[in-house]
Each structure stands twice: as structure tokens, then as C-alpha cells.
Amino acid sequence: MAGSFQVLLCYTLLKERKWAMKKIKEREPSTELKVLRLLNPIMKLSDYQHYLNLEKGYIGELKLDEWLDGLLNNCLVVNDLLLEHKGKIFQIDSLVIFQSIIYVFDSKYHEDDFYLDANKWKTLAGKEITNPQPQMERADSLLSQLLQQRLNVNIPIESFLVFTHPEFYLYNDPPTLPAIFPNQFHRFMKKMNSMTSKLNRSHESLAEQLVALHLNESPHTRLPEYDYEQLKKGVVCGECASFMIERGRVWVCAGCGCKEYAQIAIIRSVEEFKLLFPDRKITSATIREWCAVKGDRKKIIRTLNNYFKRIGQGPASYYID
Ligand SMILES: [Zn+2]
Known part of the structure; x- marks a missing residue:
């Protein structure tokens, strides 16, 4: 009796856990970052700041993963995609497939107080950084085209800039800015976990097809020159x-x-x-x-x-x- 109860319990648990959150593709550092990490202690990097920026970007992406680990709803998480559509290359930090929506998250690890001056992002000291919104919108548009034209998928996409540094602050953020700030993480997660989401084989197939389209080598990779003889x-x-x-x-x-x-x-x-x-x-x-x-x-x-x-x-x- 106890045995059959256990079997039933296991079956119920398995049935309930059949979907939940499932990672289809894990994140790993880019080849560029891996190579620079190895070179940094054994040679003087010509562009050390570029290396630091990549390290910071990667920390931000890991923070994004940490946040997404809170997903309890039925969904598929695909990390770190480099895709191409019509000769244009775009990158996606994390994409979450729910039953009837796909969320795309672009991690930003800026640490400072910013304000928007027209469309320009500036620190209080007046230093300008690249406005992250156009790049996100470009990836959003290319991904929708790729889904509709090549994979025949019509699930709508919503993209967000996710500011993962706890010490980031934007003074005059317009409510229309598709962004999630550290103090909104909890609420947004609650929203994702309370949506109705039942997945089927077509969702899984979509995730698998995206992974199959992932390019391993980024054309933007720029490695410094290095010579075996000169390395420590x-x-x-x-x-x-x-x-x-x-x-x-x-x-x-x-x-x-x-x-x-x-x-x-x-x-x-x-x-x-x-x-x-x-x-x-x-x-x-x-x-x-x-x-x-x-x-x-x-x-x-x-x-x-x-x-x-x-x-x-x-x-x-x-x-x-
Ligand atoms: Zn050590």
C-alpha cells in the first residue's frame, strides 16, 4: 500500500514538474573573453579596458541568470544566442518562451546614476554612454522576422533592457522605456510566475531550432595579436x-x-x-x-x-x- 502510494506521489510530482522552468541552453563566456582571460596574466593587453568591459558584461549576464532562476512557471529559457537573419547578426542574452509570449532580456550592467538628455544617456558627471535601446530594438525586430519568416512561429515577442547592477539609477526614465530596474525584479518575476502557461512540443521545437541556428563565432570578436615566444x-x-x-x-x-x-x-x-x-x-x-x-x-x-x-x-x- 505504502509502495503504491509512493509510486502515485512520484508520478504526480513528475507530472507536475514535467515542464516548469527548463533551461535549453546554458550560458558560457564567449571565446573572446576566454582568450583574454588567459592572456591577461601572461602579456600586457593592448586594450585592457575592452577586456574589463567584457568581464563586466558577463557578470551582468550571470546576474540576469540568477534572477531568472526564480522562474517557477512553465517556460523554456534559452541563453546566449548569436543569430543571423538576412545577413544581419544579433545577440540575445536570454529568451524565455511561455505559452503565448516570448520575453527577450538584454542585460545591462551599468553602475552609476544616469539621466536622459533627449535620447542621450549621461552620467551626472556628463559622461555619455551608448543608448542601449536602439540595439535592443534591432534585435527584437530581427528576431520577430526570423520567427515569422523562417520558423513560421507567430508568438509575440516583448523585449526589455534589464539593469542588473544594484547600484544603477536612472533619474528621469520615461514610462515607455522597455526596461526592468533592480527594484522591479521581484514584481516582474511575480507577473511571469502567475501567467497562464502550458507548453507543448511546438514550444520545445522552437527552442531547439533557435539553439540549432546559434552561431559559435562572432564576427565582432577582436582578439589582440599574441606571439607564443613573448608570453610569460x-x-x-x-x-x-x-x-x-x-x-x-x-x-x-x-x-x-x-x-x-x-x-x-x-x-x-x-x-x-x-x-x-x-x-x-x-x-x-x-x-x-x-x-x-x-x-x-x-x-x-x-x-x-x-x-x-x-x-x-x-x-x-x-x-x-
Ligand atoms: Zn590563486
């Missing part, structure tokens, strides 16, 4: 980006003191090398130099043999996944 060599801490010091079987971070097993630290460093130099061969000599490993090459060879496939024999051999 060594294993860099994954937590704080300081250099690590080899201490037998472990590497210890000179900055935060965290420890990592030698093999794990080296493999992580090999993965970083692959991202920075996708065309270079992974040889034991290169990795020994890249990680600035002291002593003989045997420990590097042992580690590489354990995690990669060796091609060839002797000094000319190299490793692949």
Missing part, C-alpha cells in the same frame, strides 16, 4: 590568475594559496594552450616549456600519456584528444 610561461591559477609554484605532486598558487594536483594543473594548462594556439602541435617539449616545469620531461610525458593519445614515437611524437 608557467601554470596560472584557475581561481585568481596568479602564477602557481610546482611543489612535487601539487602546484600551489602564489596568490591565493590554493593547491592543485600536478597532473590536473598541467592538463588544465594544456587545454588553455589549445585554446590560444589551436594550430600548434602538443608535444612534451612544448608543454614542458609552456608550463615552465622544472626537471626532466618524464613527468610531462607521463601526464600527457594518461590524458591524450600519442601519435608517433620519440621526440617527434605529439598528442591529440
Whole structure:
């Protein structure tokens, strides 16, 4: 009896939880940000401010995710889409598919007090920033066209600028500005959670089609020039980006003191090398130099043999996944 009750309870829970909020695509840093994160500790970046802007933008997007984690209603969340329609490329930070509406959220992580001077966004000190609204409207328009013309979907879209920095303030925001400010997060979430929303296979198919259309490489990516010979060599801490010091079987971070097993630290460093130099061969000599490993090459060879496939024999051999 108790058993069948449990089965019934599980079934009911499963049935109720069948949809709820489901993430169809997770967010991850762009290749540009990943590369700049790796380069920052080992060379002087020509445009450090650009790197900082990307980091700040990414923090804002993670804040947006944190907020959207509060979704309890039936919906599908698709993050971080780079799409193309009629030769025009546009980006979407987060898109939430409900039964009869799609919300598109564009994260903005500005930290300051702003005011609107005609259509210009200015800080109180008079510094002007790019008005974020036209870019959002462009993405909104291209997405509606893509949905209607290519995917044959007629669910209406509503786009919002989401100001994710807790210390953002806009003095004279017009009520027509499609924006959600930190003090409106709670109310907007309540609204999303109380809408009637029943999803079916067509909604899921829409999310899957959008993910399939996602472009991996942004044409706007601008990486600095870098040269292997000029980069500072060594294993860099994954937590704080300081250099690590080899201490037998472990590497210890000179900055935060965290420890990592030698093999794990080296493999992580090999993965970083692959991202920075996708065309270079992974040889034991290169990795020994890249990680600035002291002593003989045997420990590097042992580690590489354990995690990669060796091609060839002797000094000319190299490793692949
Ligand atoms: Zn560290």
C-alpha cells in the first residue's frame, strides 16, 4: 500500500514538474573573453579596458541568470544566442518562451546614476554612454522576422533592457522605456510566475531550432595579436590568475594559496594552450616549456600519456584528444 502510494506521489510530482522552468541552453563566456582571460596574466593587453568591459558584461549576464532562476512557471529559457537573419547578426542574452509570449532580456550592467538628455544617456558627471535601446530594438525586430519568416512561429515577442547592477539609477526614465530596474525584479518575476502557461512540443521545437541556428563565432570578436615566444610561461591559477609554484605532486598558487594536483594543473594548462594556439602541435617539449616545469620531461610525458593519445614515437611524437 505504502509502495503504491509512493509510486502515485512520484508520478504526480513528475507530472507536475514535467515542464516548469527548463533551461535549453546554458550560458558560457564567449571565446573572446576566454582568450583574454588567459592572456591577461601572461602579456600586457593592448586594450585592457575592452577586456574589463567584457568581464563586466558577463557578470551582468550571470546576474540576469540568477534572477531568472526564480522562474517557477512553465517556460523554456534559452541563453546566449548569436543569430543571423538576412545577413544581419544579433545577440540575445536570454529568451524565455511561455505559452503565448516570448520575453527577450538584454542585460545591462551599468553602475552609476544616469539621466536622459533627449535620447542621450549621461552620467551626472556628463559622461555619455551608448543608448542601449536602439540595439535592443534591432534585435527584437530581427528576431520577430526570423520567427515569422523562417520558423513560421507567430508568438509575440516583448523585449526589455534589464539593469542588473544594484547600484544603477536612472533619474528621469520615461514610462515607455522597455526596461526592468533592480527594484522591479521581484514584481516582474511575480507577473511571469502567475501567467497562464502550458507548453507543448511546438514550444520545445522552437527552442531547439533557435539553439540549432546559434552561431559559435562572432564576427565582432577582436582578439589582440599574441606571439607564443613573448608570453610569460608557467601554470596560472584557475581561481585568481596568479602564477602557481610546482611543489612535487601539487602546484600551489602564489596568490591565493590554493593547491592543485600536478597532473590536473598541467592538463588544465594544456587545454588553455589549445585554446590560444589551436594550430600548434602538443608535444612534451612544448608543454614542458609552456608550463615552465622544472626537471626532466618524464613527468610531462607521463601526464600527457594518461590524458591524450600519442601519435608517433620519440621526440617527434605529439598528442591529440
Ligand atoms: Zn590563486
